Amino acid sequence: xxxxKNTGNKNKxxxxxxxxxxxxxxxxxxxxxPLWLVKNICAVLAAWFxxxxxxxxxxxxxxxxxILMKSNMAIIREYPHLTLEQKNAxxxxxxxxxLQFMKNATPEDAVILYPSREDFFPKGVExxxxxxxxxxxxxxxxxxxxxxxxxxxxxxxxxxxxxxHVAIVNGKGYERLGYNVKAPVAYAVVPVKR
Numbered sequence: 179x180x181x182x183k184n185t186g187n188k189n190k191x192x193x194x195x196x197x198x199x200x201x202x203x204x205x206x207x208x209x210x211x212p213l214w215l216v217k218n219i220c221a222v223l224a225a226w227f228x229x230x231x232x233x234x235x236x237x238x239x240x241x242x243x244x245i246l247m248k249s250n251m252a253i254i255r256e257y258p259h260l261t262l263e264q265k266n267a268x269x270x271x272x273x274x275x276x277l278q279f280m281k282n283a284t285p286e287d288a289v290i291l292y293p294s295r296e297d298f299f300p301k302g303v304e305x306x307x308x309x310x311x312x313x314x315x316x317x318x319x320x321x322x323x324x325x326x327x328x329x330x331x332x333x334x335x336x337x338x339x340x341x342x343h344v345a346i347v348n349g350k351g352y353e354r355l356g357y358n359v360k361a362p363v364a365y366a367v368v369p370v371k372r
Contacts, residue, residue, distance in 0.1 A: 273311040276365060277320040280345060283367040284324060289340045290367070292317065292326040297350040305348065329354075343367050 233239045253265055266274045284290060295312035299305045310316055314326050327335045344354050346366040352359055357372050 270309055272306045273309040274320065276307070276311065276347070277317055279365070280367050281321055281324070284343050286323050288342045289325045289327060289337045290321070291341045291344045291351070291354055291370075292328050293345050293347040293351055294329050297347050300348055300350070303348065341370055343369055 233243050249269075253269060257265065257268075260268070263278065267278070280290065292314060293312070298307050298312040314328055318324075318326060325337050325340075327337050327341060332338050344351050344367070346352060346363070346368060349362060349364045352362055352368075355368060355370065359368065
């Protein structure tokens, strides 16, 4: 019986000593803060330094944060009740207005012969377009599910034979029609078949 009591007392003594050892390990020397808290604060500071240097050091990140995100948030705060289309029209101007016009003037299954960059931005003429509206992928974000074919893709695109409409920009594109237009306008979407 004495051995059992001694063993029990030793276990009790060990249990009493264990929290003190853990407490000593958790406290950093002299600061009074737990070590895990100090490590987390150091990790957060290192991450903040790395991210701030990445954003300020890289032109693309700097543009995305300081120009794109901040201007988007300013528009959202100033006009909280506008629809997405209205916000895009405000921000992107005539580029978005032209794409919206094309979207409203064509059916969803339309295959559109889309103008080239030279048509959007002719040399020696000031164009009303400011963004990269000539980028086919950018235009498809607005025009989907319509399909676009550019003049450079006429030989390779599988949709080249199925073109239903021609987009006219800066008065260019009428030459791609099979008929004459009596009163040509600068901006239009014209069906291929009369």
